[in-house]
Amino acid sequence: MTTEHSGDGDISRSLELLWGLGERPSRGPKPALSLDRIVDAAVAVADAEGLGALSMRRVAAELGVGTMSLYRYVPGKAELLDLMLDKIVEFDPDAHPDPSDGWRTVLESVARGGRRLHQLHPWLLQVDQARPLLGPNTLTGLEFALTGLAGTGLTDREKFQVLVAVDAFVTGHARTRLNSAQAEKRTGISDEDFWKAQEPVMIKAMETGRYPHLAALAEDTFAFGDKEDDEIFELGLKGLLDGLSAFIERRGPGRPKSP
Structure with missing residues (x-):
């Protein structure tokens, strides 16, 4: 069974993404993707196929975009997992x-x-x-x-x-x-x-x-x-x-x- 670890990526970058602390461009065309869409797609992949199927390439395919386009939003799979873990405990x-x-x-x-x-x-x-x-x-x-x-x-x-x-x-x-x-x-x-x-x-x-x-x-x-x-x-x-x-x-x- 695949075992992943929270906090295994760039901790500072994960925290920036979790708390929206990074700089956002104020001009230019609206990006085709968003961090929320990427995280939602990653959760959907893991739910349907298991954590072993999760990869940047697989998430990109789920979204119908090129893999490299994801890296504009999230550094890699480790940071993406941190975002997923916080997403699924969204408080209602x-x-x-x-x-x-x-x-x-x-x-x-x-x-x-x-x-x-x-x-x-x-x-x-x-x-x-x-x-x-x-x-x-x-x-x-x-x-x-x-x-x-x-x-x-x-x-x-x-x-x-x-x-x-x-x-x-x-x-x-x-x-x-x-x-x-x-x-x-x-x-x-x-x-x-x-x-x-x-x-x-x-x-x-x-x-x-x-x-x-x-x-x-x-x-x-x-x-x-x-x-x-x-x-x-x-x-x-x-x-x-x-x-x-x-x-x-x-x-x-x-x-x-x-x-």
Whole structure:
């Protein structure tokens, strides 16, 4: 699987493009392309064909222009990826609750929004963001989350640790789902056929009496589809937030303390 890394290009140039800090010509004909069109096309290519298919040449073909024309707008693929990562997290206020609705409602929105993001852009899991470049959309999302956590009694450091924990849960869930889908595509064997092939051996193993708890499981325990995927996600999210709620209650609102 292709792995890319955020911030691997010219960091200064990526930040200029993210924040619109570069000089823009005030005269002359209107350019045929725009940075937004290029980024949108790059996201479309990655969504449809995977991150391995992404290249300046492929994006140019998507736009129906020559490859060299893209370099007037973005230095290369690494910087383009930085722009793509910020583009896909564009914040829509109408899709999120008011932060005054409480920290739990905000974090539920953050988690479910993150899950949708991975469903829409599976290639996101192929990007190592250990060193993320902070663009305007990324900061807007962080500001929303931190506004929701205001008044919880958590220290600033703990607030970010909470966001990291929620992100890790969402990413882990998305990776499990994606790995399953890719296994079926890679091997040509469906999940149903994969597990069915193991059934004769498993039956004999259960008959030995060595695994009484496994043998007693209901037949639908391992049912796995979209409905079950939703249930797994919501159960995990509830457990995570219930634990955080207990931690916050011990602190008392507005009174950060040492752990």
